[in-house]
Amino acid sequence: MSHPKPQPSFKARAGAALADPTLKLAIDRTTGTAERKRAAAVAAFPEFDAARARGKAIKDHVIAHLDHYLETFERNAIASGAKVHWAADDAEARAIVTRICLDAKARLVTRAKSMLGEEIGLPHALADAGIERVETDLAEHIIQLAGEAPSHIIWPAMHRTREQVAELFKAGHHPPPTADDPATMVQSARRELRAKFLGADIGISGANFLVADTGATCTVTNEGNAELTTTPPRIHIVTAGIEKLVPSTAHAFALLRLLVRSATGGELTQYTTFHCGPKRPGDADGPEEMHIVLVDNGRSRMLGDEFREMLRCIRCGACMNHCVVYRQIGGHAYGGTYPGPMGAVLTPVLDGLAGSRDLPHACTMNGRCAEVCPVGIPIPTLLRAWRVRSWREGLEPGVMRAGIGIWAMLARRPALYRLATRLALPVLRLFGRRGWIGSLPLAGGWTAHRDLPHPPGRSFMDQYRDQQAKKGAGQ
Template identity: 75%
Template structure:
């Protein structure tokens, strides 16, 4: 049976508390997300057509989702014609069982795996271990977290939570020929030496898919290291695991989506390696697998398709831009979410995949500031979808009684303007008693906020009081 993140004992508030208290984690997150945000912004300056490309990308994905049955049948037909084998999996357990069966049929003792969040979603690493099949992660970041015995904390940079100093210690402990100097280039070379013979000796290579091309049955993979090509080409058998929503109609549509994916994910114009795999090796080909298998995984996607409140999430192309710009993710990282997919997109996807009762805290881990929707390359209304989950949680009685009571009390006060203004006036003046140099380091009834950060001290008067003063002085702007 596949093991997923949902199987772990996960207490969201405890995990968040640990993350907020980890100064090294915050350093590691900032090093990557701040750079990613800056690079994306620069990439869009050089790509003035982004708004139109975004509109087209959204239309492409909407069209595919609305006609998913048609494109799945077309993809299967063309993939079979190319010599590929197609396997259908309704859930994580069935998908893992298919992959294990294929590995055993190939006599596989070891498999190499290129980074695939779908593989993480279905619990494939755990399933391979249970089957006694050695798994070698070939993506550099996945190699790092495999050595650490951890799960990805970001869908693009799985080891984002590790500093290079921590990576150095891991490599020195695990590599047969570790680096001798503390430089990134030397550490990368150490990983290359460690993985090279694993590429050439693997019996099976397993990859994910960024896009599935319906008109040709081709599978598109996008990487920056070339590890996917070494994972999929030398082994005798190549197995692809892909969600059924990964479809695009044609190569032209795939290229349109790639223009959005790469700029949104890494801020580059084009990823280093963009490869299209179409069936197994043919007569005259110099390399390639003898067998090519594609496992198409549903795992809750049909339910999302039928739920018009969640259907828009099927547009997601897994670029990670929403995480890089999320004020919550940038404070707590990915592991605190306790799910395969962290950040805003994960807070929407996880309740859909694992059930809202298991992930009821995640939709509330959001300020609803809207930055995720602003940067999403396919315009997914993430704040609206998160509010939808909050509504369901409330209606299904999953919101703790203390919060329900607190919101009821707030509503009582908010519906009475005079009482609300009186309470606000008292609160801002009381808070000034805890002010030190313009900041509040500790505040009764707000320990969760001030335990790991200082709160800006409010002005001595409420907004409404300041507004009235301005109006009396002849100004109309607060």
């Protein structure tokens, strides 16, 4: 299978992102709106905390009994007429999907947005098999025209401005749109994709939930493209991670109340569809065959380690929208399938810690991701666990290990630490101007794109002693 060219380092990607003012504008437009809408949706839903506790309990229960619910789902999905396939890793998942497509002699495949498909490398696999792939989600259509990967799990093209999208549509649509206002461009995309929907041999989707007691899969969209992807073709293929299971439809709806509010700030999406097997006698439409590919790809391994709680994730993207790092550098800088805080936890699982150790360090530990997570995943705790593992495995650069060693030596000697602090303060003041530090030796990664606050004239410990003395005098 062909793969993309090797990427620059995380620091190089982040540096390029920080230097791109257009990217910052695009990120601010989308994440700022998402943050405000979520806050309004939560404020209008007094039961949100109770719903979040229930959602967490549902996911924890399924994770604890995953084997039972996988067997139940498989049994009921087969009873509905679907064919269930098991994939231990991404390579096996790709092979299963491409084999189904080749056996069906498929020439054209439409695909609804699915991060699991991106995770297993499905776009490249279909291309290698000589199968035309058409992304039907509007944002995925945009990035397919641009030849890019998604930069966000909910808004894959959020790094693109409207003006940039207009240029892509002018070059990629035949005929091109007559104007660059949103309504005209959406109409152009609809016209471009309509024939593909109706001419596809196979439709491929992901699944937001897998319902164990019915064997149904659930998709959640706002455009209706998933329904047009899964209904007209004669074969429907679902790719889903094994953690997407819920015990029943009622449990799926309990999580939908959290998913939609956290992702887009709405109460319910425009289209929430449950697919239960292929077309039956008497049905007006639907696929003749339905295949469900259940993908492990490291998830079973997570069951037994400190990253187990990450299996609760319902892929809402709230952690990204509230992350101060993501909102500066966007999704592509993370380099993996999943960006942002959740990606910083998942990418080392999928790609190995050695090649992604920078991601757990790309976090200020401010805890906003954990505050907004609809199922209570302690993401900072999990990122700290990766940092600990990276240190124990000797993956940290020698300069960092030496620097932390010096700091530890000072921290264990309070008198020496206070002396070093007193000496550092006047030195730092030399680099200050108008209350800020614009450049500093050995801190170019920070000062290249932002100023640092000018330090106060006295150390924290000196200020603390004064404060305590005043309190004592007041008594």
